[in-house]
Amino acid sequence: MCLTRFALPVLLLAAASGSALAQGLGDVTLAAIPQYVSIKIGTGASAKTVSQFSMPLVAVVPIGSRFNIDVATAYANSDVSTNGKSASSINGLTDTQVRANWTLGNDAAVITIGVNVPTGQYKIPEGNAEAAGQIGNDFLIFPTSSYGSGLSTTGGLALARSLGTWNLGIAGSFRKSTAFDAFQAKNGSTLETLTFTPADEMRARVGIDRAIGDGRLSFGVTYSSFGSDQYLSHSYATGDRFIGQATLYVPVAGTDVYVSGWSLYRAKGEQLGGVSNPETVSDGSVALGLHVGNVLVEPSVEGRFWQVDGVKAGALGNFGGRLRFSTGSLTILPGFTYQIGKLYDTANSGVSTDVTGWRTSLMVRLK
Amino acid sequence: MRQLKLLALIVLCGAAVPVAAQQRDDKALAKLEQARLANPSSVAANRSLGIWYYKQNRYAEARTALDAARRLDPKDGVSALYAGMAAEAMEDYTGAKDAYNSYLQVGKTRSVRNDISKRLVALSRKELHAAAKSAIANESRIAQQPGDVNQVAVMPMTFSGTDQTLAPLGRGMTDLLIGDLARSSQVQLLERDRIQAIVDELALSQAGKTDATSSVRAGKLVRAGRVVQGAITQTGSRNLTVNAAVMNVASSQQQGRDVTASDVLDQIFAMEKNIALGLFDQLGVRLSAADRTALEQRPTRSLQAFLAYSNGLVASDNGNYDDAAKFFDQARTIDPGFAQALQKAQSARAAQQGSAVTNAKVESGLKGGSEGAAVAATSTTGIGSTLANAVGDINPSAANNVNTSTGGSQGGAPPPTRDATGEKTGTDQPAAKTGTVTITIKRP
Numbered sequence: 025m026c027l028t029r030f031a032l033p034v035l036l037l038a039a040a041s042g043s044a045l046a047q048g049l050g051d052v053t054l055a056a057i058p059q060y061v062s063i064k065i066g067t068g069a070s071a072k073t074v075s076q077f078s079m080p081l082v083a084v085v086p087i088g089s090r091f092n093i094d095v096a097t098a099y100a101n102s103d104v105s106t107n108g109k110s111a112s113s114i115n116g117l118t119d120t121q122v123r124a125n126w127t128l129g130n131d132a133a134v135i136t137i138g139v140n141v142p143t144g145q146y147k148i149p150e151g152n153a154e155a156a157g158q159i160g161n162d163f164l165i166f167p168t169s170s171y172g173s174g175l176s177t178t179g180g181l182a183l184a185r186s187l188g189t190w191n192l193g194i195a196g197s198f199r200k201s202t203a204f205d206a207f208q209a210k211n212g213s214t215l216e217t218l219t220f221t222p223a224d225e226m227r228a229r230v231g232i233d234r235a236i237g238d239g240r241l242s243f244g245v246t247y248s249s250f251g252s253d254q255y256l257s258h259s260y261a262t263g264d265r266f267i268g269q270a271t272l273y274v275p276v277a278g279t280d281v282y283v284s285g286w287s288l289y290r291a292k293g294e295q296l297g298g299v300s301n302p303e304t305v306s307d308g309s310v311a312l313g314l315h316v317g318n319v320l321v322e323p324s325v326e327g328r329f330w331q332v333d334g335v336k337a338g339a340l341g342n343f344g345g346r347l348r349f350s351t352g353s354l355t356i357l358p359g360f361t362y363q364i365g366k367l368y369d370t371a372n373s374g375v376s377t378d379v380t381g382w383r384t385s386l387m388v389r390l391k
Numbered sequence: 392m393r394q395l396k397l398l399a400l401i402v403l404c405g406a407a408v409p410v411a412a413q414q415r416d417d418k419a420l421a422k423l424e425q426a427r428l429a430n431p432s433s434v435a436a437n438r439s440l441g442i443w444y445y446k447q448n449r450y451a452e453a454r455t456a457l458d459a460a461r462r463l464d465p466k467d468g469v470s471a472l473y474a475g476m477a478a479e480a481m482e483d484y485t486g487a488k489d490a491y492n493s494y495l496q497v498g499k500t501r502s503v504r505n506d507i508s509k510r511l512v513a514l515s516r517k518e519l520h521a522a523a524k525s526a527i528a529n530e531s532r533i534a535q536q537p538g539d540v541n542q543v544a545v546m547p548m549t550f551s552g553t554d555q556t557l558a559p560l561g562r563g564m565t566d567l568l569i570g571d572l573a574r575s576s577q578v579q580l581l582e583r584d585r586i587q588a589i590v591d592e593l594a595l596s597q598a599g600k601t602d603a604t605s606s607v608r609a610g611k612l613v614r615a616g617r618v619v620q621g622a623i624t625q626t627g628s629r630n631l632t633v634n635a636a637v638m639n640v641a642s643s644q645q646q647g648r649d650v651t652a653s654d655v656l657d658q659i660f661a662m663e664k665n666i667a668l669g670l671f672d673q674l675g676v677r678l679s680a681a682d683r684t685a686l687e688q689r690p691t692r693s694l695q696a697f698l699a700y701s702n703g704l705v706a707s708d709n710g711n712y713d714d715a716a717k718f719f720d721q722a723r724t725i726d727p728g729f730a731q732a733l734q735k736a737q738s739a740r741a742a743q744q745g746s747a748v749t750n751a752k753v754e755s756g757l758k759g760g761s762e763g764a765a766v767a768a769t770s771t772t773g774i775g776s777t778l779a780n781a782v783g784d785i786n787p788s789a790a791n792n793v794n795t796s797t798g799g800s801q802g803g804a805p806p807p808t809r810d811a812t813g814e815k816t817g818t819d820q821p822a823a824k825t826g827t828v829t830i831t832i833k834r835p
Contacts, residue, residue: 157818160810
């Protein structure tokens with residue numbers, strides 16, 4: 025079973041790559057994006073460190089000018105340690121996403137279909153649950169946020185058209201999820217498998233964008249509505265999500281300037297043992313693209329804020345840089361970011377915990 | 392009935408999409424034309440319009456707009472690149488080479504520069520054949536303009552004999568003769584590739600009609616003052632006779648006498664030197680002592696290496712670069728000191744790779760860089776990126792990250808999906824929480 029789970033994403037990637045070779049590598053993109061993240065929460069002996077090494081692997085295969093398929097999976101090792109001692113960890117493959125996009129007309133519409141193939145980690149033992157859960161936090165954001173979410177399929181349609189100097193994009197999708205064996209827990213002397221069924225999800229997105237000289241300005245709002253998650257024979261309502269995004273790219277005197285911001289709002293929902301309060305995560309970043317010979321140097325500054333039920337819950341500053349250069353058909357993007365911030369106790373005003381961390385990545389893209 | 396209605400609806404939708412696309416194309420063109428009219432000195436406006444025309448296969452209009460953008464900003468690599476692709480589509484290979492060379496100077500995307508470098512090698516053969524076709528089409532005009540008497544064209548030597556594996560020696564011998572005759576500064580030798588392209592277009596070599604008339608005709612087309620024509624004849628199983636003569640193009644008469652050399656096959660390099668010396672006499676060239684010493688140099692002394700090299704020339708002339716590279720490699724393996732074989736192998740390999748560089752690959756290579764962003768921002772209406780963003784958000788995948796543009800810090804995008812189990816169990820919260828969870832499992 026374990027071998028099958030490992031073999032499936034390999035086969036899917038190999039099939040995509042094989043198809044790539046059949047039509048000539050020129051049109052195909054293969055990428056590996058190894059990343060390491062380590063975030064320390066608190067100070068002294070009680071400090072908790074959540075770290076993750078993640079290696080996403082991606083193949084994007086165009087078939088003709090109107091159809092493309094992409095396959096993505098990852099290997100990830102996540103660990104939660106206290107006082108330098110590992111308290112919970114999990115490692116292995118994640119689920120594999122296979123997605124097909126079909127373009128209609130002259131970029132008039134795209135039909136998209138995706139399948140989440142459950143090649144990831146399931147029946148997670150109690151001892152590994154913390155590591156598996158911590159990486160899903162919407163404020164800290166880890167490269168791999170989930171090891172497995174069961175078999176699901178997504179179908180969607182996106183339309184675009186010009187309105188004067190602006191472009192308008194409207195899209196919607198529906199995700200149908202199925203039950204999966206999420207955890208294993210001891211109940212007395214027996215080992216029980218706890219089944220989880222994620223709620224079905226409906227997404228809608230509206231976006232507008234326009235050219236500004238050689239640059240581009242874009243705005244988008246994505247709304248997700250969920251049914252109820254099923255866990256331990258109970259239904260738990262899931263708060264709807266809104267994501268607003270804005271990006272501006274503009275070259276200024278030979279330097280690329282990027283300004284972007286996003287805000288995620290999750291409405292009130294239910295969770296095991298009580299209420300899941302509404303939360304908002306907002307983020308703003310500025311990055312520059314400096315052309316130094318054949319290398320693009322991208323320093324960046326990013327600020328992120330978190331509120332739970334309207335109360336300040338966290339603030340984080342990211343200071344990083346990334347290089348970008350090509351050699352032959354390879355594009356390589358090494359990057360490093362230092363993170364510093366605080367988590368605030370939403371119940372006790374004025375009580376806070378320090379957060380420091382760093383993340384590094386190395387995207388290698390073959391095109 | 393319900394299914395019929397559904398089918399009719401699908402058909403109507405299918406018909407509506409191209410109509411809507413056509414209407415949008417018209418609007419996009421109007422908008423881009425308007426933008427250029429409003430600001431004719433805008434590089435972005437001219438470039439956008441040019442790229443739009445290029446994508447609509449309206450290459451002449453594309454070049455007009457792109458050339459305007461290049462004049463306004465000679466450092467605009469994207470305009471040069473698209474101007475090159477438009478020129479190539481119009482079979483103006485000289486214009487394409489000029490634009491591509493500009494891109495190599497000012498283009499920012501290294502992978503595209505690599506692709507264009509290889510493509511330029513492959514383009515040379517197309518350029519030569521296009522020039523040959525053009526010369527034939529304008530033969531009556533060109534024939535009236537006499538070439539410089541010092542311009543010498545060596546026609547491909549023909550081969551006749553029972554052992555056809557030796558036939559490629561004609562190309563090899565021609566190549567050696569051009570190299571040797573070029574040692575004198577008193578004559579200017581035209582490139583073998585250029586003459587071969589003319590010969591191919593005239594289909595002289597296939598018909599074996601390298602007589603005086605056809606050689607003179609080819610000489611007129613390449614604007615040569617004199618041509619060298621020749622033939623290799625196999626006499627017996629291991630013997631060759633090589634004949635060569637100089638023709639005056641203007642008078643269509645032979646200049647001087649025939650030059651002949653006969654020997655066993657293994658002495659082919661000595662025969663070639665004798666022919667070269669004889670041709671210098673017929674061309675009226677007096678060699679200095681230094682020239683004579685230089686003439687003694689031989690690129691190889693191996694007949695087998697030379698035969699493989701000659702086969703490589705034939706394959707290269709036919710556009711079979713993969714085979715050509717293999718033959719040149721073989722020559723190099725037999726004689727590691729055969730420098731010309733190495734040079735030709737590298738050239739053939741670059742041409743082969745260049746042939747595989749499609750326009751789609753070039754455009755795809757721009758994506759993810761600042762030049763790709765410029766294309767997305769200015770080409771047509773950028774509607775493709777509008778769609779891509781929409782699809783990426785409603786059906787997210789890690790593949791979204793691969794083609795993202797530059798900029799933005801790592802982790803600077805919102806989480807595309809929720810971790811449902813972490814959210815429901817509360818294990819996704821970073822701050823430590825304490826509490827008691829009571830799970831009641833009812834008896835069945």
